[in-house]
Amino acid sequence: MTEDVLPGDGTWIDEGDWSVLDIADEPDDEQLRLPVLAVVGRPNVGKSTLVNRIIGRREAVVEDVPGVTRDRVTYEADWAGRRFLVQDTGGWEPDAKGLQQAVARQADVAMRTADAILLVVDAVVGATATDEAVAKVLRRSKTPVILVANKVDDARVEAEAAALWSLGLGEPQPISASHGRGTGDLLDLVLATLPSTPRDDGVIGVGPRRVALVGKPNVGKSSLLNKLSGDERSVVHDVAGTTVDPVDSLVELGGRVWRFVDTAGLRKRVGQAKGAEFYASLRTRGAIEAAELVVLLLDAAEPITEQDQRVLGMVVDAGRALVIAFNKWDLVDEDRRYTLRSEIERDLAHVTWAPRVNISAKTGRAVQKLVPAMETALDSWDKRISTGQLNSWLKEVVAATPPPMRGGRLPRVLFATQAATRPPTFVLFTTGFLEAGYRRFLERRLREEFGFDGSPVRVSVRVREKRTRK
Structure with a gap:
């Protein structure tokens, strides 16, 4: 006897060549509240590149033109076994108009709600009037701020990064987001700066x-x-x-x-x-x-x-x-x-x-x-039909409307089980292949009997193979 294990409701079914065990889905893990690190700065200084470097994968959209990121976008990061959230923002400009004004407003919200802030500045260009305006806002904030001097690709640029002391936000942290230079030391500093628990208005709740x-x-x-x-x-x-x-x-x-x-x-x-x-x-x-x-x-x-x-x-x-x-x-x-x-x-x-x-x-x-x-x-989407209820229904439907003959033979539908939820997935065990039209007919009748409004329903067929007796 062959054995197939299918997720379902814990019922053993024996029929012909199969034993099928339905196993209940495990509940989702609870999402914990995590501290939030906001990454801010003027357009095209490498904020999204730094975010990708911090989270260890290419999630934030990066392109070599200013203004690609427009909303504040949250990702989960892990460094040295500690988890936290990173919030990427659009470029902050003090006198922005139209679309850019809305983008700047999102960055402003991120600065007000984060537990720590990374201000990213292009070390090669140096401090601009926009950088100074952002720094002025951040100096008045009670949120801890780390000044990041980005695009320090080699030791020759570090002297230019030192000039960013003038922004009044403490020691600039020289890094290269694109190459990874100095980002490990920066993340160590981030962990030392972030609180162990977020503000009361943190972004993550439990199980939404x-x-x-x-x-x-x-x-x-x-x-x-x-x-x-x-x-x-x-x-x-x-x-x-x-x-x-x-x-x-x-x-x-x-x-x-x-x-x-x-x-x-x-x-x-x-x-x-x-x-x-x-x-x-x-x-x-x-x-x-x-x-x-x-x-x-x-x-x-x-x-x-x-x-x-x-x-x-x-x-x-x-x-x-x-x-x-x-x-x-x-x-x-x-x-x-x-x-x-x-x-x-x-x-x-x-x-x-x-x-x-x-x-x-x-x-x-x-x-x-x-x-x-x-x-x-x-x-x-979460609905589960018990095996007994499902097979009582199936017996009546098949008796009233048998499947079409195939190759001169009438396939028998032996029994069915719900193999999964999310989406509801049903497996029919048969003696022969069922035409696609008949499977659609069974799906339609499933919906009429059990509902499933708003969820796809998947119906698959498993044909019993003939056994050769030794």
Whole structure:
């Protein structure tokens, strides 16, 4: 007898050639509150490069042009066995206007809420008027500040780094973020400076559900996050592609805490994107993979596009719970509503199970309806059907509608088990292959019987192999 071990609800099933053990999913580890280190400075001094060096992987988007980072973005770091959070920020400029003013405001928030601050200055260029303005603000702060002289690639530049004493923030720490020179000593100093516990308004809570906001550029993801949080968590501007990095925010809604991730809008396939857009696309894909629930924003005032379909495909392939939000509903007239109904029937026919909510992130219209839709989707994503209940249902369905014959033979469906949750995954044990159309029929009947609104359902078939008797 062969033996397969499948995750499920702890029930042994014996049938023919199989013994199947269902094992319950383990709960997620609790996320601990960690101190926060903010990395600030004027544009293009190497802040994101330093963040990547600190966390030990290429997460922050880096490109050799100023202003690539715009939001404050949080990553977890570990040095010498101690964990802390690193917050990357956009370039800080005292007299910024428009989009850059919003970027500077995010850096300002990071400086006010962090437990320690790294001020990064380009040692080759020296202290500029902007550096002096930032230093003036930080000297008045009660938060510990470490002055970092970046781009000190060799000993010849160290003399120029010493000139940064003039900023009045103590001894400059000479490093090269791109080459790693001096970063170990800097991190030792960071650990000595960071408190063991964060401020009361720390960024990390305990076990919030992870929600990714995705969609094409300028569809209103950042506006929705700001409306939900009641705060300007993400930079919003009418320039498409304002968000580059995924932005994490803890938001309390409906009596529970959620972790929202505002992602970059996807313009092209990852293989066709270049520079910062390429890495932003990778971050967005990673944010979908790391999420439990995805809220896909579509522009209700515009036709559903190939970009929308591509993002939707990424979510479905990742097996995440899904809510579709039609944003900018305040711009939709009666003619557009009629056209939109046809587009939904044509382009979203394969995700009829996903709840749809019509909202306006700008005005706040109906955004409160997102919470029950998200809760329903996550409940479905976590749902487990007992083996006995599943097989009683299956027996009735197969008796009423047998599978189609294949090769002159009628395959028998012997029994089924739920192999996993997140998403719900079912395995059918049969004597022959089941056509794709019949598997879709069983999925549809599964949904009719047990729900699963907002969650993909996966149905696979395991065919019993004939044993040769010795």
